Amino acid sequence: MKTAPKSLRLHIALFGRTNVGKSSFLNLVAGQDVSIVSEQAGTTTDVVEKPMELLPIGPVVFLDTAGIDDTTALGEKRIDRTERVFDRADVILLLHEGCQTTDFEKSVEAKAAEKKIPVINVANKADLSNPSDPSFLRCNSTDLASRDHVLAALKAELLRVCPDEFITPPPLMGDLVKPGGLAMLVVPIDLQAPKGRLILPQVQTIRDALDNDAASLVCKEREYAHMLAILKQKPDVAICDSQMVLKMVADTPPEIPCTTFSILFARLKGDLRKFARGAAAIDKLEPGDKVLIAESCSHHALEDDIGRVKIPRWLRQYVGVDVRIDVYSGRDFPDNLSEYKLAVQCGGCMQNRREVLSRIEKCEAAGVPITNYGMCIAQTQGVLRRVLSPFPAALDAYENA
Amino acid sequence: MKTAPKSLRLHIALFGRTNVGKSSFLNLVAGQDVSIVSEQAGTTTDVVEKPMELLPIGPVVFLDTAGIDDTTALGEKRIDRTERVFDRADVILLLHEGCQTTDFEKSVEAKAAEKKIPVINVANKADLSNPSDPSFLRCNSTDLASRDHVLAALKAELLRVCPDEFITPPPLMGDLVKPGGLAMLVVPIDLQAPKGRLILPQVQTIRDALDNDAASLVCKEREYAHMLAILKQKPDVAICDSQMVLKMVADTPPEIPCTTFSILFARLKGDLRKFARGAAAIDKLEPGDKVLIAESCSHHALEDDIGRVKIPRWLRQYVGVDVRIDVYSGRDFPDNLSEYKLAVQCGGCMQNRREVLSRIEKCEAAGVPITNYGMCIAQTQGVLRRVLSPFPAALDAYENA
Structure with a gap:
């Protein structure tokens, strides 16, 4: 965490009137004291930076401001310093006393609008006011027991409003090939793409290999073993379409790491460790359990x-009991997740990372394990350990789930 | 030609009132007698099929009808037969006497419109009427000396109106790889495509290899020699971006056939032999000659x-004299081609075959040699013979030009 350069951190500026509870809010979120908390106006004498890791977004830094409405001696200088915070903030957290909006909050919102910085409104001391505005994130910064709930809500809001570049994806596959190395890409015989085309995940993978000074050998499953045999040196990795994972694993010597396009995209667009834990939940399904299948394309x-x-067929065959399955497609995702024992998300090649991460967060908040198509398929075919082995952290998460 | 199945032939139905000159028109086009020509009404007693090869379209068959306005004894039966021609025709050639349009021509046009069959109107015996309607193709079917002119005009019109599937392309590269074989695809280090993408010709080539049960090894020019070295058997073909053709040829052992994406697309979208002859014309350029460069994308x-x-730089360096160059982009193509000594067409990856073939026909009609980007580049780099060698007919055309 400490090695991430500042510019890659999401800068979250924390604004609020003096004594609205900025420092206690920050303590609540960070889980430790970083700025001096006091009931006396203007104790915080400069902008305090508090870096932290806020997954799934990654490294963030909170900028704790001193309060622009401050009226003590040092006030003017502090206003200067505070205003400069607007130049650095990617997101503004604006703490209100309950849902009260005074001239101070209005001025922060106007300045943020002018600078096109998204604002998350927080109703602090929400127990004092009972706000009716659902756009406010409610909290009581002195209630340490509420930490998990506040943090989850804050992360969901940050994920919704933060600039795209902070939803930084891990590499697609560049870390699995050496410069000058080779990836074997095994694609279906019944090529799903229209005539003359390849599906996007395949194109992206070929491109990622090239961008990492590696090559790709693209073949169908029928030619795969032959192509391995004409190589003088083993490829760095083999990657196949999930639907042929059993055949690829059978054809791949144990010393060659192998995985699926869907697992690469689970990492690129989602969270591989969480999906791995979700895949382990397949084994716990019981008769009558409900499973949510979420498909991003609303294709015919x-x-x-x-x-x-x-x-659905592979799941039922594997678990050996009848599970009930709901399919949601396109942008649809159920509000009430609590009835599900498992969610299975598609590869998400048509979605952005923000959207997939949001679904993971929603499932996590509802206590529903979530996995993706490729990992679900590999699990039901009994080869998930093998195709997760290129990703030790995810394999650990799976083993320990 | 005789082996092409009927359904792959473009069916051209020839309609016209009795004695308007259908049979003599057909004789003029075919250059030989196939139906009985007579001045007596209704000599032709059934639909006569005349297959022929009409490049660049390929195999066609003319359906010579007996004339729906026929009034002799056998008339009714013949009308039945003739009407059934509408079910088979891909294009209708409607012969008028001059530009006269009687109820007969109107009924044919109405039927064609109903069946969505394109109609080419021909003003026969045009010397008798001097038609003002430029949409008519003018001819005098008894003037055998006009054959070349009429044929060129007819081919241009057929190219314009015939259904897409008859502008049948040759294979992209499937004929250059064996089943189970391997193509090396060498792409630029400065990948021109947007992040995460490949350009369309590369994707189409990878797909074509898969469709032909072969594989592709996709690498950058820097890794190409290394990738060749890790193969136990030689690839069937190597294909590179034109801009690195010199390096690819240098790195490719003589026993491995090699070519460029642009040459593959010259064949797919255009006419490889004509482009090869056009490339030979580069050597005949003289100071002050004008060269037309036609680029289909209107990119920035x-x-x-x-x-x-x-x-332009490579051309001038190669010919050693200053040539004048006009660049046309997008759908633009000059009407007056006669001022040019050479036309150089881009790869046409955003154009359809119909459009490129039309340009070739226009250049040919104006006596202007035409080649394409990739062949022009290979010629100016001195390696055209090598990269044409996978295509013996085109190499012959080049050698003999």
């Missing part, structure tokens, strides 16, 4: 549709 | 733009 369902037909 | 010109900067 094919006869042997992966989300509607194949995954 | 880059600093080192291939069409505007690199090809």
